[in-house]
């Protein structure tokens with residue numbers, strides 16, 4: 001199998017050179033000028049209908065900010081988001097609301113996403129009412145059909161969120177997201193708050209719904225085991241940038257970037273089946289306000305060479321087609337290894 005990522009022709013979602021900068025105050029310096037925090041910096045990817053792109057990386061790497069900018073919940077500092085062949089309109093406009101109908105989000109905490117005072121059936125129907133779609137009977141029939149699609153009996157229609165388990169609540173959230181017939185679901189850690197025993201059921205449901213409704217998923221997770229199950233492609237983010245992007249099977253089997261290798265080595269496996277040692281990263285991620293020069297990963301990278309301290313590696317293809325931002329992976333070291 002080739003590791004090449006899908007071409008953008010026929011893409012449902014196209015993100016080009018996306019950037020989002022926050023102005024933040026440095027801790028301990030009350031009178032200092034706000035500093036620039038580059039939460040998302042030059043992120044590009046495309047996503048075809050019916051496919052899943054797993055977006056992975058440590059907390060604070062920019063995964064959720066990328067998703068929020070894609071959906072227009074945060075403005076972009078630079079770059080472009082195109083959806084269904086057109087630039088996403090400015091947030092708040094009627095054209096944006098029409099586009100957002102087709103791009104829905106599933107959050108980490110299903111209880112927080114639901115109103116505890118309202119029966120779940122009314123909450124599933126609510127988006128139709130907000131968008132003025134269907135009459136009362138039509139909304140009810142559509143909601144009941146979606147309860148069925150997410151594996152819940154019709155009796156759930158009149159129940160309240162607090163009466164349901166975490167997995168059942170996430171099924172309700174999915175039913176509500178699907179009622180507007182989206183083509184893209186942005187799933188931000190959708191199973192991380194669920195019991196481990198329930199997580200596999202919800203992942204299987206997501207896979208089933210994708211095939212049934214030809215949905216594309218932008219699937220954000222720090223759990224690479226789950227990402228492996230559901231993703232066609234994987235993009236790895238580090239300090240606001242994509243450092244590796246390719247077909248999931250190849251990238252997770254033979255990671256090319258040292259950061260990806262470290263993430264994958266930490267996936268729990270049965271001890272007997274483990275072939276690779278866990279790669280321990282040096283220290284915590286740097287403060288994104290003071291991003292290191294050159295490759296931002298160099299202070300933690302066991303493979304770093306002198307060039308890594310000064311030259312930012314470009315994200316470009318390896319012969320197998322995947323994209324990697326690493327001088328060493330591209331054989332462009334031109335210097336000795338940095339002493340650890």
Ligand code: SF4
Nearest residue numbers: 295298301308326327
């Ligand atoms: Fe490590 Fe250098 Fe590659 Fe960055 S460019 S990941 S520091 S080897």
